[in-house]
Amino acid sequence: MQLAARRITALQERLRPLMDFLGHSEYARRSGDPDVADFVLGNPQEMPLQGLVDAVQHHAVPQNKNWFAYAFHNHASAEVVARSLGASTGLPFEADDVLFAPGTFGGLATALRGLVDPGDEVIFISPPWFFYESMIEVLGATPVRVKLQAPRFRLDANAIRAAITPRTRAVLVNSPQNPTGHVYTREELNALADVLNAASSEAAARQKPPVVLISDESYNRVLFDGRTFVSPAVAYPHTFVLYTYGKQLLAPGERIGYIAMSPRIEGRAELRESLRFSQIVGGWQIPNNTLMRAIPDLEAISIDVGAIQRRRDRLHAELTRMGYEVMCPEATFYMMVRSPMADEWAFVDRLAQHNVFVGPGAIFEMPGHFRISMTASDEMVTRALPGFKAAIASARAR
């Protein structure tokens, strides 16, 4: 007699390979061992940034009686975010259109809950982040998958056009993209905007609201080779920007990010209230006061992205030399590698025998690949290289 909701257990069942890998696998048992090289998650493998510690400590000191009172918002911090987005996009973002969220995770839940009714469709892109599909479906909406094509995994505006129906309420994109490491170009975004503008015009003709573009930009400051990031908000007006400081600070356990509505969305005053209401009835999906107050400090600090780029270059060169087929990422923490064995789970196990832990591609809808998180330390890379070499050799020797 199952106590849990059927809706939850059905989603759990679908994500069982991921949840078992994270919770019950050899990885789960051994990830903390000192001899393990851990490339699985975008998790820190070195000590945290002192600037984050300083910011938390500083903003925990109360300056008035309201320091730890209920707070929906922090206007001064929202001004800083609006200015930052304004500078990067050229759009006049407003502080009142910034809602703080406990990471992109919480921001996405709030945004989806504020937009979708049961039966509405939300398009997401595959290979996707782990939880997009479940987060759409748990709200009673229908996730619609658009698969991008190897080897470049470029944003496919035609495939999105084909997936749009009168029930489409939102399209969810992720750039820079986890796990491919691709940053959508202005041309890709313009093609997407053409499709969405057309769909929104058709919706308007039916007295329906425009399709909303939800832009998960969690990695927009983890860019390599001097790239600049172009937000989808620049290309399409009806855009929500989702951001988390968890990547820039490599501190995903401190939950702070935001939803920012493009200043080009009409009817934003009503939408602000609805999103605020979504935050509340979803379970007060608003960060701690301490972290909301810390935003002006957090905006200014970052991990050393150059070090991640050097790690990418080293891994790319070394793994390629060993015979691996590596996708060289333009951004993000992640590098996808083709598995030398068709069954990447078996190859992931083989690497694990060498104390090297990577993510099986199946959990990113990229079977036949594995994912390396470049948040591993340089020392872990050094320790792992012989294991990578031995594993591909043994795979080929079969």
Next chain:
Amino acid sequence: MQLAARRITALQERLRPLMDFLGHSEYARRSGDPDVADFVLGNPQEMPLQGLVDAVQHHAVPQNKNWFAYAFHNHASAEVVARSLGASTGLPFEADDVLFAPGTFGGLATALRGLVDPGDEVIFISPPWFFYESMIEVLGATPVRVKLQAPRFRLDANAIRAAITPRTRAVLVNSPQNPTGHVYTREELNALADVLNAASSEAAARQKPPVVLISDESYNRVLFDGRTFVSPAVAYPHTFVLYTYGKQLLAPGERIGYIAMSPRIEGRAELRESLRFSQIVGGWQIPNNTLMRAIPDLEAISIDVGAIQRRRDRLHAELTRMGYEVMCPEATFYMMVRSPMADEWAFVDRLAQHNVFVGPGAIFEMPGHFRISMTASDEMVTRALPGFKAAIASARAR
């Protein structure tokens, strides 16, 4: 052309009196003024506890590379909670059955999402906390209201029995109860348990899971007159305890609390995973690492509940002397008072003219009353008493 979901805007519309009062009223405009006596929310009106500041600062200092990594849980802190619950209930709570939540708000969302499917019914008690009904309904479940009777607002097991149907998945109770200040007695809880046990037996006969009792115990450490708290978990086996440190610390802007499953629930191992999954797909409804680590410290500190009791006694005596009809609370931050005018909104406005702000009873489903939060400072009480006196005099002079 409305961009927000209809589900959200319909719930917003129903809660418009509350949301307008909190967001757009004279209270919203003036609550920060130094001449205002603010009795509206359970918010701090004095400087925060130094112990909370110390705990946050202490636990923000990283001891290892995982300090700010993704964390589902903190086992050491969960052990402390399990021991504390064990001591207060006599039940062998297990650390693995404690899930940390960003306050009761987040814990309730996680628990409900983990239990209900669309169409399931959840019974809640009126007068209720503001958001119970909406939080049930946004998940597609059906909230079923059981109204308690004035003047004592005792838990009415017969009324709950009458409300139970084969679709009832959970009953949500709040003891000590906001806003009545009533602590359910062992007798009231036993009568409830008899009803729920009977319903669960009937469910078992239909091969259905038992009815879950969700016990919101946010105020279980804000008790007056030497009372001890009896958790509903003591009376009924299939109970989830929800708790937040936000009341005990009078710091609702720092989001930390928990869901604890009673050790008498069968099938807890599966349920743990489902609740964990609910936390994730709901948007990572897990507190900051810093606050999860701080739990052993937070368990040991509290505001001065004796000071709140003395404020209760003073307000009760003074308001009664003025002619107000006051419900004397046994616990919580709140005191309900009958409005001298049938339209309590008009009387709330009249008090506001004297710089005294209280909560209109309608937003607690207690029209004809108003709510006083005893978290106001003693100095605010002193300043407010002439206003309370003048307002009742002018109401009677009409």
